[in-house]
Amino acid sequence: MGMKIIFCGTPQFAVPSLEKLLHHPDIEVVGVVTQPDKRRGRGNQLSPSPVKAVAIANQLPVWQPERVKKSPETLNLLRQAEADFFVVVAYGQILSQEILDIPKLGCINVHGSILPQYRGAAPIQWCLYHGETETGITTMMMDAGMDTGAMLLKAYTPIGLFDNAHQLAETLADLGGNLLVETLKKLADQEIQPIPQDNSQATYASLLQKSDYLIDWSRSAIALHNQIRGFVPNCVASWREKILKIITTVPISPNYFSELPQDLQGLVQDYSSLSGHSGHPGSVVNIAKGIGPIIQTGEGLLLLREVQISGKKVQSGWDFANGFHLEVGEVLGQINLEF
Numbered sequence: 001m002g003m004k005i006i007f008c009g010t011p012q013f014a015v016p017s018l019e020k021l022l023h024h025p026d027i028e029v030v031g032v033v034t035q036p037d038k039r040r041g042r043g044n045q046l047s048p049s050p051v052k053a054v055a056i057a058n059q060l061p062v063w064q065p066e067r068v069k070k071s072p073e074t075l076n077l078l079r080q081a082e083a084d085f086f087v088v089v090a091y092g093q094i095l096s097q098e099i100l101d102i103p104k105l106g107c108i109n110v111h112g113s114i115l116p117q118y119r120g121a122a123p124i125q126w127c128l129y130h131g132e133t134e135t136g137i138t139t140m141m142m143d144a145g146m147d148t149g150a151m152l153l154k155a156y157t158p159i160g161l162f163d164n165a166h167q168l169a170e171t172l173a174d175l176g177g178n179l180l181v182e183t184l185k186k187l188a189d190q191e192i193q194p195i196p197q198d199n200s201q202a203t204y205a206s207l208l209q210k211s212d213y214l215i216d217w218s219r220s221a222i223a224l225h226n227q228i229r230g231f232v233p234n235c236v237a238s239w240r241e242k243i244l245k246i247i248t249t250v251p252i253s254p255n256y257f258s259e260l261p262q263d264l265q266g267l268v269q270d271y272s273s274l275s276g277h278s279g280h281p282g283s284v285v286n287i288a289k290g291i292g293p294i295i296q297t298g299e300g301l302l303l304l305r306e307v308q309i310s311g312k313k314v315q316s317g318w319d320f321a322n323g324f325h326l327e328v329g330e331v332l333g334q335i336n337l338e339f
Contacts, residue, residue, distance in 0.1 A: 016177035128230030150194030217282035221300035292317020
């Protein structure tokens, strides 16, 4: 197959794709483009992206322009590389048509959804928010639009009720790496015919905003559960004038009993008594011993499995309820946008 690749990517999601290329005997990665180092952690130290760390470990050239399409130096280096393909996996910058025209055979993108659904920056988070039960990876030929290029291959994976965005991203990252290698091989062997997307079926997964993290207890338990696992660990409510992050939840309903983990099967036996309690949305209607508080929502009950008080470590719902002497009848509120 023998081909030269420039790899453009930044977060951990892109790492399996880069590693699969590096380990393939017929593929040569001749350079890596990634976002500039960022300050991270308590020490506020400059830290390389996960993709840069892998590139350095493999002694690859690394280019980190602030804006790739405005960097003549980077554009010259990309031209000089004489790559067959540019591969883009969660790079984080838009490539201009000028850049898309550089590689001999085109630019390939590995996208974390089944296109044309969930085009955009946050497909994994929004597919969970909307309660999808299946997602996957699409490889495509890039054009100047936002995830609008002709599709190459797809791979699918189911979504469990308790999968969150981090877990699903790991699954899709591995799936994407394998599909990328398959895509390159089949392109080299002329075994793929790119398929245009049906724009009328397109949906969009926009960048997340702070407002997306606000919990509105008047929504249904399943809608809140999907929001919390989709946007983990950022969803917030107010409690005793503090900011409370809700990390892990369980919707308590016969609809989901079959998917409950073994340690929560006791909730099935207790459901008839639990469902007899009610209150205003956001109120604590029960505290399941050894498990955690159960909250009334606009429709159904929601168990808080893990929470985090601002400035503290993540703790189990039971430790939270027990340690702070949480009482039935207390109310968790909605906070404003200035948290």
